Amino acid sequence: MSGRYILVTMFDDRLEIKSPGKLPNIVTVDNIKDTRYARNPRTSRVLTDFGWVRELNEGVKRIYSDMADFFLDEPEYSEPEYSVKLILKNNIVMRNIRQESRLERIITPEIWQQLDELEKSILTYLASKKTVTRAELCTFTSKAPNTISARLNHLIKLNIIKRNGSKYDPKQTYEMK
Secondary structure (H helix, E strand, O other): OOOOOEEEEEOOOOEEEEEEEOOOOOOOOOOOOOOOOOEEEEHHHHHHHHOOOOOOOOOHHHHHHHHHOOOOOHHHHHHEEEEEEEEEEHHHHHHHHHHHHHHHHOHHHHHHHHOOOOHHHHHHHHOOOOOHHHHHHHHHOOOHHHHHHHHHHHHHOOOOOEEEOOOOOOOOOOEEO
């Protein structure tokens, strides 16, 4: 295993990561989602200390969570040739279908027809995230903060989204109801 590197390969529809070495004995590809074990505790500690990860043993859990947040398939783990391989699929078509399906469950066609293009764009973006800030929406839409605030307030009034934090909190976020 000495002298082998982590191999990251990017394709149009997926990202493959191959790391040398087998999984620890207590971890299998079937229980990796629920079993916590750092293959390299020193690396884990450094990543946590620098704030690049929020907590120890967060990696696998976070990968599953982030993939679900973006309406993507679950990660695929395998153990070929004394290594661990992770495949992260990026199926844009299915992601868009799942996103639209989520929007349809929350918003009736009648309400959707009443919304302007900017509000629809905000909701589509919001459906792909857990929470967003007004600043993120300003960047995404290239619109002024007052314009975004007016649309967000309208969507709150329609009971489609909710505000997290007080009305005057500079760190407030928004999410789908």
